[in-house]
Amino acid sequence: MSTLPKIAVIIGSTRETRFADKPAAWLMKQAEARDDFTAELVDLRDYDLPLFNEAASNKWMPSSDPKAIAWQEKLAEFDGYIFVVAEYNHSITGALKNALDQAYNEWNRKPMGYLGYGGVGAARAVEHLRQIGVELAMVPVHGAVHIGGGDFMAVHPMGSDDPIETIEDHILPAANDMFDDMVWWGNATKAAR
Template identity: 50%
Template sequence: MSETLKIGLIVSSTRQERFADKVLAWFAPIAAAQPGWEIEVLDLREAALPFFDEPVPPAAKPVTAPAAQAWGEKLEAMDGFIVLTAEYNHSITAVLKNAFDYAFEGWKRKPIGTVGYGGVGAARAVEHLRMIAINFGMVPVAGGVNIGGGDFGALMGGKSFADLGPHLEKSAEGLIADIDWWARAIKAAKAA
């Protein structure tokens, strides 16, 4: 094991009764147990970004809103990201899109993966997220977790992740392996 990787777990729903907390409570310990990983939860509720209002795109000039400056600094400290993503009307949440729009350097050339949840495991939101991520030169990884269908229904109905069997953990392992591989490869390339 070489260098420690800093991986940001982004919580992308901010509503009061969010299901995201249940997903975070399940996934964060799995990610934190990965050797060589240091996890930081980046909760968009805490980031409290205003609705985008900058004179020029953050790709062209540093942002002026203090909350966005703090957000950008957090992103820049990370080697990769895993987004816990709901699906709102077949896409990502508006607050997550706003959080993408409000930064540039912090996203650039880093791997990104997803733990999606919803009727179809947030599959449509995940595809949108991948397209957005490409604009930042990010690497959307192939592995991912989709908590959908009967699993999502069972969890909504009060079941726990432990009741569902090991298949979601298997998906989580694949996601973590992909993020780990790309984060190390990109870090080495940047250092060279």
């Protein structure tokens, strides 16, 4: 059994026309090149989560919905999470907020990182996500990847639709910084748990 931290890269949008697949694939490629953690892509589309409708958070009582329980079981496999974040109206997607609300214990005492994209690199959404993470007793890391402005339009289908590699020199240092943070905190919190 591996002692390396296992990190989920969670795609936080479920829209048919989402852009998330492109940066998520790039992030996974960078993660797989590392030898200090393992990564797995987790797509919210694969979980068909209902809107949160439990009697309480699973912090206080077990969930009853089988879909929520399956989601919690998947989350429990990981030592940390990197969220691929779209920005909708200055915040995260409703699908991602619902997915966060469907669990509590599984998120606790684990690091969270971010790859945000949009006009301002999803900076506002990432800040909201950090605040939500604190409430879920997660460890928001400092490092984050933001694909915004001209870089966003260079790689988005409504812009030039270039491969992410064309902006890699702008975002790879931030990704490596985030990965370093995730490894350090992943190892520290794993040992403490």
